[in-house]
Amino acid sequence: MSYEVKLDAFSGPLDLLLHLIHRLEIDIYDIPMAELTSQYIDHIHAMKELELNEASEYLVMAATLLAIKSRMLLPIHEGELEDAEFEVETEDPREELVIKLIEYKKYKEAAIELKELESDRSLVYTRPPSDLTSMVPDQQLALFDAKVNVYDMIGALQKILRRKNLRKPLSTRIARQEISVKEQMFAVVDSLKVQGGKSSFSDLFPYEDKTTIIVTFLSILELMKRQVVSVEQQKNFDELFVILDKEVPDNELRTIDE
């Protein structure tokens, strides 16, 4: 029998065992050790080639399985079973493993429930507290709760990151998606036309966000390169003027590759 073993598919040897038990439709209270052990070892072989991080833990489990298997093969005589003195030693060699598996399974299932909660919660967004620091006297600002500890600092960092994740896109992603250099070239030419073919450099930058400024700047460079516009300056540190040199038919600009 052949099967694919993915490196990240299991979070540990117990997880792998549960997977095998499920797949082989084994009764967890009556594990056929020979079968499970051989399947487990097959998986380990496949995983070993993948340089598994926790290889040692998987190997320890393999040894445990083999030990249980061999203990189960030891002959037990009828007489000993009935003898009260030996009763203590007749526990099932699989018992400890089964208890472990069942205990682990509980938390594995709880983790799945947490995952669902995580995904429900991810649909709901909050906002950062408003910045009210301007409303208070300085000495009040740094008053910490006496219970503040280093973990509260980590919590504070976590909030900053969450907020940053929401903040980032507005200034860049929308612009990245929506404004191309090509589009901005049209906008600059249009704007020059409206202003009679000449505009101060700074008037071409009505937007405040950085990306629009960058894209506008690049589009002016591109227009200069294509000799559609030129830039002049009377003397050092004077204002720059952008001049529309020639009427470019729209279709010529439209052929520009982005």
Next chain:
Amino acid sequence: MNSELLMSKIEALLFVIGDEGITAKQLSQLLEVETMEIEAALSELKTNYEQSEVSGVTLKNLAGTYQLTTKPEMADTIKKLVENPTSNVLSTASLEVLAIIAYKQPITRVEIEDLRGVKSDRPIQTLVSRALIQEVGRAEGTGRAILYGTTKEFLNYFGLNSLKDLPPLPDEVLKDNDQDTDLFMTKFQETFAGEEQ
């Protein structure tokens, strides 16, 4: 204070406080209104939000506080603002460790590793850095191992108001030890009966 005014004040405070959240008790102190009345106003606000087709926000109980949040059906719209909406979800290993800590806290790393049968220092570190767990004390005895517990951020992250809201652990199948042993004995004998054939 009439109830409209009270509701508008509560809304303003909830808006300003954002994901910090605020408790009914704090609202009661700030507004000098009985907690009962605050809670009635909160509940009416929530009903208003939920029933209004025009409103994209609602009121939620998170980590013991009240917070305004967007409605779940707004998720697709807001996701357009977020760079990598799913890149931050927890790995299976982290979720397992977190489940163990949530239900068995306070607990040490060694106990966690014993339960999972696998080293867990990396998931623990991830969970600490994401402020989902923290040190809540030290175990007795030599070593004085760190005891971990969940944080307020944990409740917030999973949309819970308190630890009591955690789904119950899957039932232990083996509740009774005697039954346990019987079962094993039966199975044990069956097995060996089979082996001899």
Next chain:
Amino acid sequence: MNSELLMSKIEALLFVIGDEGITAKQLSQLLEVETMEIEAALSELKTNYEQSEVSGVTLKNLAGTYQLTTKPEMADTIKKLVENPTSNVLSTASLEVLAIIAYKQPITRVEIEDLRGVKSDRPIQTLVSRALIQEVGRAEGTGRAILYGTTKEFLNYFGLNSLKDLPPLPDEVLKDNDQDTDLFMTKFQETFAGEEQ
């Protein structure tokens, strides 16, 4: 999209976006709805807020940017929140600044503000006056901006022997991610790659 749904989506976006605000054009791009229609919805939302006695917030239009704010008549209520020692709105600002400095030192004010997304000069000042942070040098370059780091008093306050006792954070948590620069470089290369062909 019907106008109720559009209004609810706009409200949700305005709520999440916070103090930075959003333009009608950006809303139009995000929601794929004509700017005209967006502006009509915004104006209706504003009327709703203004007319509702139950609402503590309203819509403000500043230089083409729309944002939700609390109504002016809520100022006294919010002032109470600020003055109330049990609300941690204020310590939150300082704690955030302190956390950034603790993990990213040495760091300049501008870098701190970039991470937090809000002006941070006042929290920095008060942390300096509380001796939890101090100037530890000057950044290279024209501005020679002050670099901040934590003090011995900081270690004392949090019961740490050294900075090594801070719980470690994985690299991803606070790694620099200057997207603007990336974007610039990408556009730059796109533009000038054409030249060489």
